[in-house]
Amino acid sequence: MYKSSTRSFPVYDSLRQAIIEQALKPGVKLPEDSIGETFGVSRTTVRNALVRLDAEGLVDLQPNRGASVAEPTIEEAYDIFEMRQCLEREVIQRLCKMDPKPIIKALKAHLKEEEKYLGKDHTRSIRLAGEFHILLAELTGSKILANYVNEIVSRCSLILARFAQVHSAECGVEEHAELIAALAEGDAERASACMHSHLHGVQDRALLNPEDAEPDNVAQILSRYRPAKTKP
């Protein structure tokens, strides 16, 4: 959908990567000027990339206030995770109706990569874990489903960045292995259950503490430290 031959694509791609890898945290301002300088392009080009990221929900573009990394609320977070369950359920159901051989082969190859960097290159591990889900979606052969999954996995990364305190609240590699096993046996029931509990686990680790839901609301945070009122 987005052709890479333009000058704005590298900007888009880098920003996207940085947001997903949580180098750019939610709420961080993204001024057109400084980004343009970094990449050696004009504001026009940067803006193009920002518009696309806004459309994908990774960036919040407010009129006359510029762009910043999106800050999903806790409600949006639940909404997105629920949608993700729906999409990935569909992925599993479709895969179970297909020839498992090439699917298993591709998945095992990916799993090997995941294991290779496990505990070594943390950033890469996170990325590979996300890409496992994208690969699953791509293997269905449905472009649009793969697109949606890609988008929603990115947004889940953003949610993790916002709400998860343990930085390793990511996908477990063993859970991926289990899922592959279920798919290999053609056990649709188990595969579905596997995926469901896997995603539920990720969500739980991410959204465990609702009291920390609005870390950016200064007033709310300070209210906990406020001394008792002098006059009622």
Added chain:
Amino acid sequence: MYKSSTRSFPVYDSLRQAIIEQALKPGVKLPEDSIGETFGVSRTTVRNALVRLDAEGLVDLQPNRGASVAEPTIEEAYDIFEMRQCLEREVIQRLCKMDPKPIIKALKAHLKEEEKYLGKDHTRSIRLAGEFHILLAELTGSKILANYVNEIVSRCSLILARFAQVHSAECGVEEHAELIAALAEGDAERASACMHSHLHGVQDRALLNPEDAEPDNVAQILSRYRPAKTKP
């Protein structure tokens, strides 16, 4: 997601509407210059709108070749309809778990509108039929689900524009009424089945004749009008 206070929003909205209502047919070129003149804005502004439409899949933006109304292939059409089934199934399932009262009320009000313009204002009828599905999705309370349904309904309009020859291959109002009835009774099974066959019907009417799959190929069209060769 897209703030309406900018100058590019009206351009985006008009183009979108025109594409959905099939005034702008698939494949039609969308030159930045002429569009800008029409709306009294510069190319910069038009481009902004086009980028968004490209991200939504309604417009095809090719580097150095400009924009044109997207021309979904027959494969993409099937892909999109399958995705739509998935999304709207989710909508129904969620609605069945909710309090039916306000839902039924809203749906009936919308149905009344549909009936009001049935057979009178054809363009409006088409739009209302699409908006029925969007309303269903919005009633789930899930922003992201509503977004996806909105997007996919638009793309289905595009598919109809491309492949359906009977211009009235749209949603049937009675089918909407049936669905409401099933929802009112809280009959999840029947509601799901209703929606499924409803969408399947739309798809069938749209994609009935695969031989007409590439109507925009000038050579192919003209070949039918070409006189017999003078010399074999």
Added chain:
DNA sequence: TGTTTGCAGATTGTATTCAATGATTGTATC
């Protein structure tokens, strides 16, 4: 003391400009 108003400075919105690319047409050659 707290609130409001007005003025820089910074940042974005949009238009304009110049460069680059692609499509089309015309011409020459085989």
Added chain:
DNA sequence: GATACAATCATTGAATACAATCTGCAAACA
């Protein structure tokens, strides 16, 4: 008559320039 090449034209890509808006701070005021 067909093909290859060259020139022209139209259109887009990207940068710059100007206008509009917002932010923060400071001074004036209640």
